[in-house]
Amino acid sequence: MSDAIESRLKELGYTLPEAAAPAANYLPTRISGNTLYVSGQLPLENGKIAALGLLGAEIDVATGQRAAELCAINVIAQAKAALGGDLSRIRQFVKLTSFVASAPGFTEQHLVTNGASNLIATVFGDAGKHARSAVGMAGLPFNAAVEVEAIIEIDA
Secondary structure: OHHHHHHHHHHOOOOOOOOOOOOOOOOOEEEEOOEEEEEEEOOEEOOEEOOEOOEOOOEOHHHHHHHHHHHHHHHHHHHHHHOOOOHHHEEEEEEEEEEEEEOOOOOOHHHHHHHHHHHHHHHHHHHHOOEEEEEEEOOOHHHEOEEEEEEEEEOO
């Protein structure tokens, strides 16, 4: 199953990166019982933030969706690291929360968040269907356009 997940990612043009180190005093993941909590992930690509600025000003929805996809890739990379490389331990994605850096008046956070939701659902099938929140923010760390965190049910 773990190989199948990575194969699906490759079909979509993605290779899982190494899990990013935390940028401050927090854990990138935490397991409690059968639940894996993944801290907010930025749209990192090749070690750099791929989308900077505010949606509705410097960033359009399509670019925001790609940024959200990258955040989801980094969520999966963190999950893989937390699970000792075994993505088959994922039972289901319970919830994604997406934070979208938004210019005043921008109201399409839900469309931006579809980038992450669609990727997770495509890669994990029914186990990737999740509850979610899409929240507009005045700004995010390092001027990133999007940040995504996840709650995942796992086999203990």
